[in-house]
Amino acid sequence: MSAPIVLPKWVDLALVPALNVATAFAISGLVVLAIGENPLHAVRSLVAGSLGSAEGLGFTLYYATNFIFTGLAVALAYRAGLFNIGGEGQAYVAGLGAALVCLHLDFLPAILLLPAGVLGAAAFGAAWAIVPAWLQARRGSHIVITTIMFNWLATTLMAYLLVNVMREPQSMQPETRVFAPNGRLPQLHDIAGALGLPLPATPLNLAFLLALVAAFLVWLLLWRTRLGYEIRTVGLSPTAADYAGISTTRVIVVTMALSGALCGGLAVNEIMGVQHRLLLEFTSGYGFVGIAVALMGRAHPVGVVLASLLFGMLYQGGAELAFDQPKITRDMIVVIQGLVVLFAGALEGVFRAPLARLFAPAGPEATT
Numbered sequence: 001m002s003a004p005i006v007l008p009k010w011v012d013l014a015l016v017p018a019l020n021v022a023t024a025f026a027i028s029g030l031v032v033l034a035i036g037e038n039p040l041h042a043v044r045s046l047v048a049g050s051l052g053s054a055e056g057l058g059f060t061l062y063y064a065t066n067f068i069f070t071g072l073a074v075a076l077a078y079r080a081g082l083f084n085i086g087g088e089g090q091a092y093v094a095g096l097g098a099a100l101v102c103l104h105l106d107f108l109p110a111i112l113l114l115p116a117g118v119l120g121a122a123a124f125g126a127a128w129a130i131v132p133a134w135l136q137a138r139r140g141s142h143i144v145i146t147t148i149m150f151n152w153l154a155t156t157l158m159a160y161l162l163v164n165v166m167r168e169p170q171s172m173q174p175e176t177r178v179f180a181p182n183g184r185l186p187q188l189h190d191i192a193g194a195l196g197l198p199l200p201a202t203p204l205n206l207a208f209l210l211a212l213v214a215a216f217l218v219w220l221l222l223w224r225t226r227l228g229y230e231i232r233t234v235g236l237s238p239t240a241a242d243y244a245g246i247s248t249t250r251v252i253v254v255t256m257a258l259s260g261a262l263c264g265g266l267a268v269n270e271i272m273g274v275q276h277r278l279l280l281e282f283t284s285g286y287g288f289v290g291i292a293v294a295l296m297g298r299a300h301p302v303g304v305v306l307a308s309l310l311f312g313m314l315y316q317g318g319a320e321l322a323f324d325q326p327k328i329t330r331d332m333i334v335v336i337q338g339l340v341v342l343f344a345g346a347l348e349g350v351f352r353a354p355l356a357r358l359f360a361p362a363g364p365e366a367t368t
Contacts (some may be wrong), residue, residue, distance in 0.1 A: 005349070007355055013303065016355065017303065023343050032328060037325055046313065049316060051313065055200040056201055056320065058189070060309070063315040068214070069211055070087045070286055071304040072359050073209075073290060076221075076231075076262065077255055079231050080232075081130045084143065084256065085148050086287075091125060092155065092282075095158075098120050098272055099278035100122035101117045101119075102180070122265075127257075129256045131146075133204075162279070173279075176279075185272045187205040188206070189207060207301075214265060230246045270282045291341075295341075
């Protein structure tokens with residue numbers, strides 16, 4: 001077995017991901033060139049569409065909000081040596097928790113109902129993640145397999161509930177009734193308008209600020225608390241953790257519960273912030289993109305936020321790019337995203353060995 005490649009921290013956390021992304025975009029540029037379009041024009045359209053206007057920026061941050069929550073969920077589990085593939089299902093069931101609160105407690109004022117809806121989403125997301133965690137910790141079931149299975153179970157459960165239980169009797173649509181105004185998260189253009197700052201209407205809402213707070217709290221948990229130390233210890237060596245008296249079962253269950261609760265943020269953003277009702281397939285694959293976000297962000301909250309912004313740009317800028325240059329379809333944007341995932345995940349180590357030689361310490365110890 002070869003020795004692990006050790007890099008300076010700034011190289012590992014910043015330069016390697018940057019090279020991976022640059023390589024993915026370079027290859028994407030070749031693909032764009034092969035279909036007869038100018039890659040530089042494509043990049044200009046993508047950046048202008050995502051960051052070049054207040055409306056584009058609003059949509060970019062709205063998409064990034066979902067990726068921050070799901071990326072943090074995957075990153076937190078990854079720190080404990082767990083690969084949580086169940087973000088889609090956990091967010092889906094979390095939407096049920098948010099909807100039940102907003103539909104049945106709508107007599108409460110917004111200052112109480114909105115936090116209750118957030119807690120409901122977090123609780124249901126955590127509950128859906130706890131079962132696969134317990135199965136791994138106590139029965140040896142692999143977390144990847146069980147979380148994938150629970151994604152399908154969540155899809156089936158939500159379809160049944162929305163078609164047979166929660167659907168309005170007079171409607172044929174598989175969705176609940178619209179939430180009362182006090183159950184809807186304020187959107188930032190409404191807040192800005194109330195302050196006399198006109199902004200174009202976008203889906204961006206207060207969930208974005210919640211996502212940034214969540215990123216800070218995850219950092220605080222992992223590197224400033226005893227539980228965070230135990231999570232990182234179990235992730236690095238379960239045997240050493242057992243020897244040190246750390247209950248790996250407790251850490252696995254607690255970490256996955258927190259991971260599922262973070263996935264609830266996706267439901268908060270979509271259900272309480274944008275859709276204002278519970279409906280089918282509102283997760284739209286954001287849970288799976290969170291895996292790529294966590295890998296690209298090196299499972300660090302700051303990296304997750306930055307990677308989320310990049311994927312938010314790809315989502316929003318990709319739509320503008322497909323409109324400006326019809327030859328570059330939405331499928332092409334999926335190809336670009338796939339290349340980013342490929343180099344951030346499967347080919348993540350391509351640049352590590354050359355960089356290790358480049359940044360090898362100079363001096364007598366380097367030649368011995």
